[in-house]
Amino acid sequence: MGFNANRRGFIKGAGTALGVAAAAGGVVALYGMKRTWDPLPSVVAAGITEVDVSRMDKGDLRRVEYRGNPVFILKKDEDMAPNPARDVMINGEPYTVAIAICTHLGCIPAWSPSARLFQCACHGGEFDASGEVTFGPPPRALDIPPFRIEGTLLVLGEESEEYHRLVAQA
Numbered sequence: 001m002g003f004n005a006n007r008r009g010f011i012k013g014a015g016t017a018l019g020v021a022a023a024a025g026g027v028v029a030l031y032g033m034k035r036t037w038d039p040l041p042s043v044v045a046a047g048i049t050e051v052d053v054s055r056m057d058k059g060d061l062r063r064v065e066y067r068g069n070p071v072f073i074l075k076k077d078e079d080m081a082p083n084p085a086r087d088v089m090i091n092g093e094p095y096t097v098a099i100a101i102c103t104h105l106g107c108i109p110a111w112s113p114s115a116r117l118f119q120c121a122c123h124g125g126e127f128d129a130s131g132e133v134t135f136g137p138p139p140r141a142l143d144i145p146p147f148r149i150e151g152t153l154l155v156l157g158e159e160s161e162e163y164h165r166l167v168a169q170a
Protein backbone atom coordinates (compact mmCIF):
# COMPACT_ATOMS: atom_id res chain seq x y z
CA MET A 1 0.00 0.00 0.00
CA GLY A 2 2.74 2.38 1.07
CA PHE A 3 4.83 1.25 -1.86
CA ASN A 4 1.95 1.81 -4.32
CA ALA A 5 1.19 5.21 -2.86
CA ASN A 6 4.87 6.18 -3.16
CA ARG A 7 4.97 4.84 -6.67
CA ARG A 8 1.85 6.77 -7.64
CA GLY A 9 3.36 9.87 -6.08
CA PHE A 10 6.55 9.34 -8.03
CA ILE A 11 4.68 8.82 -11.30
CA LYS A 12 2.50 11.87 -10.65
CA GLY A 13 5.59 13.94 -9.83
CA ALA A 14 7.38 12.73 -12.95
CA GLY A 15 4.31 13.54 -15.05
CA THR A 16 4.17 17.04 -13.62
CA ALA A 17 7.89 17.52 -14.26
CA LEU A 18 7.45 16.36 -17.85
CA GLY A 19 4.50 18.71 -18.29
CA VAL A 20 6.54 21.63 -16.96
CA ALA A 21 9.45 20.70 -19.24
CA ALA A 22 7.11 20.45 -22.26
CA ALA A 23 5.53 23.80 -21.43
CA ALA A 24 8.98 25.37 -21.04
CA GLY A 25 9.99 23.88 -24.39
CA GLY A 26 6.87 25.34 -25.97
CA VAL A 27 7.63 28.77 -24.55
CA VAL A 28 11.21 28.55 -25.86
CA ALA A 29 9.91 27.51 -29.29
CA LEU A 30 7.36 30.35 -29.34
CA TYR A 31 10.04 32.81 -28.26
CA GLY A 32 12.26 31.57 -31.08
CA MET A 33 9.44 32.01 -33.61
CA LYS A 34 8.68 35.47 -32.28
CA ARG A 35 12.37 36.45 -32.53
CA THR A 36 12.38 35.27 -36.15
CA TRP A 37 9.37 37.42 -36.97
CA ASP A 38 10.21 40.45 -34.88
CA PRO A 39 13.03 42.34 -36.52
CA LEU A 40 11.00 43.76 -39.36
CA PRO A 41 11.62 47.48 -39.55
CA SER A 42 8.10 48.03 -40.79
CA VAL A 43 6.46 46.76 -37.62
CA VAL A 44 5.32 49.48 -35.25
CA ALA A 45 3.25 49.56 -32.07
CA ALA A 46 -0.45 48.80 -31.66
CA GLY A 47 -0.68 46.00 -34.19
CA ILE A 48 -0.10 48.31 -37.12
CA THR A 49 2.38 47.41 -39.85
CA GLU A 50 3.53 50.19 -42.13
CA VAL A 51 5.16 49.33 -45.43
CA ASP A 52 6.62 51.90 -47.81
CA VAL A 53 6.15 50.44 -51.28
CA SER A 54 7.91 53.26 -53.16
CA ARG A 55 10.96 51.10 -53.90
CA MET A 56 9.06 48.13 -55.23
CA ASP A 57 9.39 47.39 -58.93
CA LYS A 58 6.65 45.88 -61.05
CA GLY A 59 6.49 42.16 -60.39
CA ASP A 60 8.14 42.45 -56.94
CA LEU A 61 6.69 40.47 -54.07
CA ARG A 62 7.23 41.35 -50.43
CA ARG A 63 6.17 39.32 -47.47
CA VAL A 64 5.60 41.20 -44.23
CA GLU A 65 4.08 40.27 -40.89
CA TYR A 66 0.88 41.80 -39.62
CA ARG A 67 -0.41 40.82 -36.17
CA GLY A 68 1.45 37.52 -36.41
CA ASN A 69 0.17 36.72 -39.89
CA PRO A 70 2.20 36.74 -43.08
CA VAL A 71 0.93 39.17 -45.70
CA PHE A 72 1.82 39.23 -49.40
CA ILE A 73 2.32 42.56 -51.16
CA LEU A 74 2.68 42.09 -54.90
CA LYS A 75 3.20 44.99 -57.26
CA LYS A 76 1.39 43.88 -60.38
CA ASP A 77 2.98 44.12 -63.80
CA GLU A 78 1.41 44.33 -67.26
CA ASP A 79 1.12 40.54 -67.54
CA MET A 80 -1.05 40.29 -64.45
CA ALA A 81 -4.70 40.91 -65.25
CA PRO A 82 -6.28 43.93 -63.55
CA ASN A 83 -8.89 43.03 -60.98
CA PRO A 84 -10.87 46.09 -59.82
CA ALA A 85 -12.52 43.98 -57.11
CA ARG A 86 -9.14 43.16 -55.51
CA ASP A 87 -6.49 45.60 -56.69
CA VAL A 88 -5.20 48.00 -54.06
CA MET A 89 -4.24 51.18 -55.89
CA ILE A 90 -1.17 52.90 -54.46
CA ASN A 91 0.10 55.97 -56.27
CA GLY A 92 -1.91 54.93 -59.32
CA GLU A 93 -0.36 51.44 -59.48
CA PRO A 94 -2.17 48.18 -58.74
CA TYR A 95 -1.00 45.94 -55.89
CA THR A 96 -2.27 42.70 -54.49
CA VAL A 97 -2.40 42.80 -50.69
CA ALA A 98 -3.47 39.52 -49.16
CA ILE A 99 -3.02 37.46 -46.02
CA ALA A 100 -0.59 34.71 -47.02
CA ILE A 101 -2.59 31.87 -45.52
CA CYS A 102 -4.36 29.38 -47.75
CA THR A 103 -8.11 29.56 -47.24
CA HIS A 104 -8.34 25.76 -47.43
CA LEU A 105 -6.51 24.53 -44.34
CA GLY A 106 -4.10 27.29 -43.51
CA CYS A 107 -0.81 26.46 -45.25
CA ILE A 108 1.33 29.29 -46.57
CA PRO A 109 1.31 29.43 -50.37
CA ALA A 110 4.46 30.28 -52.32
CA TRP A 111 4.61 32.83 -55.13
CA SER A 112 5.74 31.46 -58.50
CA PRO A 113 6.94 34.40 -60.63
CA SER A 114 7.08 32.25 -63.77
CA ALA A 115 3.55 30.87 -63.38
CA ARG A 116 2.32 34.12 -61.80
CA LEU A 117 0.45 32.07 -59.25
CA PHE A 118 0.40 31.66 -55.50
CA GLN A 119 0.74 27.90 -55.13
CA CYS A 120 -0.14 25.94 -52.02
CA ALA A 121 1.96 22.81 -51.65
CA CYS A 122 -0.37 21.17 -49.11
CA HIS A 123 -3.21 20.14 -51.44
CA GLY A 124 -2.36 21.82 -54.72
CA GLY A 125 -4.50 24.92 -54.35
CA GLU A 126 -3.65 27.81 -56.66
CA PHE A 127 -4.47 31.52 -56.59
CA ASP A 128 -3.85 34.02 -59.38
CA ALA A 129 -1.83 37.21 -59.00
CA SER A 130 -4.89 38.92 -57.50
CA GLY A 131 -5.34 36.16 -54.93
CA GLU A 132 -8.42 34.61 -56.57
CA VAL A 133 -8.71 30.81 -56.54
CA THR A 134 -7.88 29.26 -59.90
CA PHE A 135 -7.50 25.63 -58.91
CA GLY A 136 -7.91 23.12 -56.11
CA PRO A 137 -9.80 22.97 -52.82
CA PRO A 138 -9.50 26.52 -51.39
CA PRO A 139 -13.08 27.72 -50.85
CA ARG A 140 -12.38 31.42 -51.40
CA ALA A 141 -9.78 33.96 -52.44
CA LEU A 142 -6.93 34.95 -50.15
CA ASP A 143 -8.23 37.29 -47.47
CA ILE A 144 -7.52 41.01 -47.63
CA PRO A 145 -6.23 42.51 -44.37
CA PRO A 146 -7.57 45.86 -43.13
CA PHE A 147 -5.51 48.61 -44.75
CA ARG A 148 -5.23 52.29 -45.39
CA ILE A 149 -3.12 54.10 -47.98
CA GLU A 150 -1.11 57.20 -47.15
CA GLY A 151 0.95 58.32 -50.14
CA THR A 152 3.25 55.37 -50.86
CA LEU A 153 2.68 53.97 -47.40
CA LEU A 154 0.53 50.90 -46.94
CA VAL A 155 -0.79 50.84 -43.38
CA LEU A 156 -1.96 47.37 -42.36
CA GLY A 157 -4.31 47.24 -39.40
CA GLU A 158 -6.36 50.35 -40.14
CA GLU A 159 -9.60 50.21 -42.07
CA SER A 160 -10.40 52.60 -44.91
CA GLU A 161 -13.23 53.13 -47.38
CA GLU A 162 -11.13 51.38 -50.01
CA TYR A 163 -10.71 48.35 -47.76
CA HIS A 164 -14.46 48.17 -47.13
CA ARG A 165 -15.15 48.53 -50.85
CA LEU A 166 -12.89 45.58 -51.71
CA VAL A 167 -14.16 43.37 -48.91
CA ALA A 168 -17.77 44.07 -49.91
CA GLN A 169 -16.99 42.68 -53.37
CA ALA A 170 -15.17 39.59 -52.12
Ligand code: FES
Nearest residue numbers: 102104105120125
Ligand atom coordinates in the same frame (compact mmCIF):
# COMPACT_ATOMS: atom_id res chain seq x y z
S1 FES B 1 -4.14 24.12 -47.34
FE1 FES B 1 -3.81 25.02 -49.29
S2 FES B 1 -4.76 23.67 -50.66
FE2 FES B 1 -5.12 22.78 -48.73
